Amino acid sequence: MSTTQPGMFQCGSCKKNYKRLDHLARHVRSHTQTKPYKCHVCPKAFTRPDLLKRHVAGHGSQAGDSSVAEQPRYMPGRVSKACKACSTNHLRCSDEKPCRRCQEKGIECKWNDSMELDSDFQSEEQQQDEAIFSQDDASSSMAGFPDHTSIGSTSGSSVMEQPSLDMLTPQTSHSLFQNLGKSTRHRTQVRGSPQLDPSMNTNIDPLFFPLPDLNLLSGGWANPDANNVDMYTYNQLDDIDLRFLDSYNTSIPFEVRSIQPTPRGAQTPRAASHTDPGEPAAMCTEAFQNSHWKFRPNAKDHAGAEEHNLSLPATDSAYPSPESGVALDSNTRVTSAKLEGPARDRILMMVVNSCRSDHLSKAVASFPSAELLDTLLQYYLTSPVTHATSFIHAASFNPNGKRPELVAAMAACGAVLTSDPALSKLGYAIQECLRIAVAKHWEQDNTLVRDLQLTQAFVITLEMGIWSGLPRKVEIAESFFNPVLTMMRRDGKFKRSVYSQSKTMQSPGLVSREEWFQWVEDESFKRLAFRMLSHDANTSAALLVSPSVSYAEILLPLPEHADLWTAASPEQWNSLKASRRQDQPLFVADVIDDPDILNNHTDSVDIYVAIMAVLSCTWAMCWEYLQLSSLQRSRPRRWNTLVTEMRKDELLKLLGHLKLSLSADTSADPEIQMRLELALLHLHMPFEDIQIFAGMEGPERARAVYPTVRDWVKSEAARHTIFHAAQIMHIAKHSPRGSMRGPMAIILYHASLAFWVYGLLSDQSSLSRALSQNVYLDEPDSIALQRFKGFGQGQPCIRWRTEIQGEGEVVISVPLSQPDKVMEAVMGIVRSNFTGMPVPHLTEKLVQLMGELENSAKRKLDA
Structure with a gap:
C-alpha cells in the first residue's frame, strides 16, 4: 500500500x-x-x-x-x-x-x-484614494480648495512588508x-x-x-x-x-x-461619497488652460495684430531711450562692420511690404534706428543663451551685405532676449512680418527655397516663437517647422553626399577667398541642419510631441573644429587646416556607438555641436521607448515587457557612458548637463500621466490616470526620477545669471513636477520620517543615495538657500514630503537667476504654474 x-x-x-x-x-x-x-x-x-x-x-x-x-x-x-x-x-x-x-x-x-x-485591506486603499481625490462641495476648483486628509498621515500598515526571497542552492x-x-x-x-x-x-x-x-x-x-x-x-x-x-x-x-497600471483611456468610477474624487487634479486645470500649451483662437488673433508694436514708445523719464533696455558691453562686438542706414532702410521696406496700411505711417516714423538695430544684432550674437555663432559665421558676417530678412531676424531675437517690455513687443512684431516676408520670397521664386540666409532667418523666427510663451506663436512655430525641414531634407542636407571635403592648400598665400566662402557656406548648411535637429528635440521635450527628425536620417558628418569656424580670414583658416590632422569624417552614429571616440577627435570636430547632436538623437530614442512603453501599458497582452525593458536598459547604458566620457570643459556646460539629466528623468517617469494627473486635461482624465501615478510613486523608478530631478535643480542653482529661459526653464519645470507628485502621493508616515536619516538628492552620488534609490532607505531632501529675517542667508533642509516647500525652493532658484533683471515671459508663466502647484499642495497638507 x-x-x-x-x-x-x-x-x-x-x-x-x-x-x-x-x-x-x-x-x-x-x-x-x-x-x-x-x-x-x-x-x-x-x-x-x-x-x-x-x-x-x-x-x-x-x-x-x-x-x-x-x-x-x-x-x-x-x-x-x-x-x-x-x-x-x-x-x-x-x-x-x-x-x-x-x-x-x-x-x-x-x-x-x-x-x-x-x-479591511481594500477599505484602507480606498481611504487613501479618497484622501487624494476629495473636495468640499462648497469650494471652487481654484479659490476655495477642499479640505483633504494629510498626505503624511497615511498609515504605514497599508504598505505590506514583504519577506525576502532566499537564493536557490x-x-x-x-x-x-x-x-x-x-x-x-x-x-x-x-x-x-x-x-x-x-x-x-x-x-x-x-x-x-x-x-x-x-x-x-x-x-x-x-x-x-x-x-x-x-x-x-x-x-x-x-x-x-x-x-x-x-x-x-x-x-x-x-x-x-x-506595477499593473490602468490602461490609457480607462476611467476609475467615482467613489460613493459626497466628495468629488477627481478634484485634486482640477486644482491646477485653469492654470494649465492659461499656459503656453493651450491656444484658444479668437477673432482678434491674426497676422497684423502686433503691427502697432513696430513703433517704439516715446522717450520720457521712465523710458529714457530704447538702448537703456540693452545691457551690452561695447567691447564685445562680434562683427567688425556696423549696420548702416541703407541696411536699416531695406529692413524697413521689408516690414512695410509685409504689414497692412493701417499702421504704416506710425511704423515708418518710429521704426528703430540703425544704431539700435546694430546693438540688438550684437546682443543676439553675444548672448550665451542662443549660441548663435555656432551656426552663423560671424567672421564673414557683414550686416550691410546680407539679406534684410536675416539681419531683421537676428535683431528681433536680440530685442526679445533683452526682456524689456517695449523691445520684446518690437521683436515679436518684426518676427510676425518676417514669417510672411520669407514665405513670399519662397512663393515668388522657388529657387530661393535653397537659399541659406532665408532658411537661417526662418529658423530663428521659429526659435523665437517656440520659446515665446505665447500660445499662438508656439502653435504657429510648431506647425511651420515642417516646411523648412522638408526643404532641407529634399535638398539632401541631412546626407553625406552633398558635403564635399575641402582641399587644404599647402601655402597660405595661395588660398582664394572664393574657396573660403564656399567652405563657409557648406559648413553653415551643415551647422544649420544640426541646429534644426537640436531645435526639434527641444520642441519635442517642451510640447511632448514626437520629434520630426529621425535619428536614423542624420547621416551628415559632424562640423569641423570651432577654431576653423571662427578663423578671421582665408589665410588663417587655411593655416589652421594645414596644421591639423586630416582624419576621416566623424558621424553621430559613431559617437552613439562609442561616446569615447569624441575624446580622440577633439582637434577635428566641434565638440559642443557634436554633443548636442548626440543628445538630440538620444532624446528621439528615449521618446521612441516612451511611446512603446505607453502602448505596452495600455495593451499588456499584446506587447511583451521584456522588449521595452531591454530597450530602456540599453538607453540607460548609453546615457551613462556618454556622461562619463564628457570632458571637464564640456560637462561644465549647464545646458548639456540638463539635457542629459532630462533624458534620464523621462526614462524613469510617466511624465504625460503625471501632467494629466496635475490637471492638464481636466478632472476626468486625472481620475483615470491616478492609479498609474499612485503605483509609480511607490516604485524604484520614482526614486531614480527624483534623484535626476534634484540633479537638474543643482545644475540650475549654479547656472549663469539669466540662463533659466527657453529649454532650460522647461527642463526645470519637468523636475519640479516630479518633486510635486512624489511628495503628494508618497505614503511616508510622520513616525517613519522622524526615524529616517535625511538623504540629500542634490548632492553627488553616494552610498546613502544608492541605498535610497535601490531600497527606499532614508528621507529624501533637497537643500535650499534662503533669507531668514535676523539670520541672513542660510541653507535649510527641505524634505520632499513637503511639496509646497519644494516648489517654493524651485521658484526661488528661478527668481535668483534673474536678480535685477526682467524675467522672460515663458519663464514667468512656468513660475506661475509652479505657484499653483505649490498652493494646491499647501491646501492638501493643511487640510
Whole structure:
C-alpha cells in the first residue's frame, strides 16, 4: 500500500505543505492579503484569476455586453465567498455581509476570517484614494480648495512588508526539478480550472502571472523520495510548466510590487461619497488652460495684430531711450562692420511690404534706428543663451551685405532676449512680418527655397516663437517647422553626399577667398541642419510631441573644429587646416556607438555641436521607448515587457557612458548637463500621466490616470526620477545669471513636477520620517543615495538657500514630503537667476504654474 508523499512546497509562515507551487502561492496570499489580479474597469483586485474573470463578466453584463452575458457559467448571481450557513446548506449567498438570507432567518452570519482581512485591506486603499481625490462641495476648483486628509498621515500598515526571497542552492534546485516531473503527471489530469479569456482585457499578462515574494525557501523543504525518479515524466513538461519556467527569463516570478497600471483611456468610477474624487487634479486645470500649451483662437488673433508694436514708445523719464533696455558691453562686438542706414532702410521696406496700411505711417516714423538695430544684432550674437555663432559665421558676417530678412531676424531675437517690455513687443512684431516676408520670397521664386540666409532667418523666427510663451506663436512655430525641414531634407542636407571635403592648400598665400566662402557656406548648411535637429528635440521635450527628425536620417558628418569656424580670414583658416590632422569624417552614429571616440577627435570636430547632436538623437530614442512603453501599458497582452525593458536598459547604458566620457570643459556646460539629466528623468517617469494627473486635461482624465501615478510613486523608478530631478535643480542653482529661459526653464519645470507628485502621493508616515536619516538628492552620488534609490532607505531632501529675517542667508533642509516647500525652493532658484533683471515671459508663466502647484499642495497638507 503506497503512502501519500508530502508536498514539496512548504509555507514559510504556517509550515503547511503543498504539492503544487500555484497552490502554495494561493495559500500564501491568504497570509499576505496580496491581490495581484486587478480589474481594468474598477479599482477592485482579487487573489485568483477565476475570481477576476467572474468579476469582469459582471461588468460586461451590467453594460449590456451580450457576448459576455451569453456565457451561463459566469452569471452575475455567483458571489466571491459564501458565508458558512449558506455554504453548509448549499444555498446562494450574497456579497454583502451579513448576507440577506441570514438576516431574514435571524441567525448569525459567519464567514472566513481572511474575507474580513481582504475587506479591511481594500477599505484602507480606498481611504487613501479618497484622501487624494476629495473636495468640499462648497469650494471652487481654484479659490476655495477642499479640505483633504494629510498626505503624511497615511498609515504605514497599508504598505505590506514583504519577506525576502532566499537564493536557490544547487541542492534545492535539483530536488525541485526532480519532483516537478511528478507533479506534472497529476497536473495534466486536472484541466478543468478556469483560464482567462484572451479576448478579455483584464490587464494580466498570461505569460507572467505576478506571484508574490512568498519567502518560499525560508521554511524547510519536504523530503522527496530521491530514489523514485521517473525520467520520462521529468521531461514531460506541459504548457503551464513552460510558461512558469520562461517567466524566470524575463521577470522575478515571486515579485509582489510589480506595477499593473490602468490602461490609457480607462476611467476609475467615482467613489460613493459626497466628495468629488477627481478634484485634486482640477486644482491646477485653469492654470494649465492659461499656459503656453493651450491656444484658444479668437477673432482678434491674426497676422497684423502686433503691427502697432513696430513703433517704439516715446522717450520720457521712465523710458529714457530704447538702448537703456540693452545691457551690452561695447567691447564685445562680434562683427567688425556696423549696420548702416541703407541696411536699416531695406529692413524697413521689408516690414512695410509685409504689414497692412493701417499702421504704416506710425511704423515708418518710429521704426528703430540703425544704431539700435546694430546693438540688438550684437546682443543676439553675444548672448550665451542662443549660441548663435555656432551656426552663423560671424567672421564673414557683414550686416550691410546680407539679406534684410536675416539681419531683421537676428535683431528681433536680440530685442526679445533683452526682456524689456517695449523691445520684446518690437521683436515679436518684426518676427510676425518676417514669417510672411520669407514665405513670399519662397512663393515668388522657388529657387530661393535653397537659399541659406532665408532658411537661417526662418529658423530663428521659429526659435523665437517656440520659446515665446505665447500660445499662438508656439502653435504657429510648431506647425511651420515642417516646411523648412522638408526643404532641407529634399535638398539632401541631412546626407553625406552633398558635403564635399575641402582641399587644404599647402601655402597660405595661395588660398582664394572664393574657396573660403564656399567652405563657409557648406559648413553653415551643415551647422544649420544640426541646429534644426537640436531645435526639434527641444520642441519635442517642451510640447511632448514626437520629434520630426529621425535619428536614423542624420547621416551628415559632424562640423569641423570651432577654431576653423571662427578663423578671421582665408589665410588663417587655411593655416589652421594645414596644421591639423586630416582624419576621416566623424558621424553621430559613431559617437552613439562609442561616446569615447569624441575624446580622440577633439582637434577635428566641434565638440559642443557634436554633443548636442548626440543628445538630440538620444532624446528621439528615449521618446521612441516612451511611446512603446505607453502602448505596452495600455495593451499588456499584446506587447511583451521584456522588449521595452531591454530597450530602456540599453538607453540607460548609453546615457551613462556618454556622461562619463564628457570632458571637464564640456560637462561644465549647464545646458548639456540638463539635457542629459532630462533624458534620464523621462526614462524613469510617466511624465504625460503625471501632467494629466496635475490637471492638464481636466478632472476626468486625472481620475483615470491616478492609479498609474499612485503605483509609480511607490516604485524604484520614482526614486531614480527624483534623484535626476534634484540633479537638474543643482545644475540650475549654479547656472549663469539669466540662463533659466527657453529649454532650460522647461527642463526645470519637468523636475519640479516630479518633486510635486512624489511628495503628494508618497505614503511616508510622520513616525517613519522622524526615524529616517535625511538623504540629500542634490548632492553627488553616494552610498546613502544608492541605498535610497535601490531600497527606499532614508528621507529624501533637497537643500535650499534662503533669507531668514535676523539670520541672513542660510541653507535649510527641505524634505520632499513637503511639496509646497519644494516648489517654493524651485521658484526661488528661478527668481535668483534673474536678480535685477526682467524675467522672460515663458519663464514667468512656468513660475506661475509652479505657484499653483505649490498652493494646491499647501491646501492638501493643511487640510
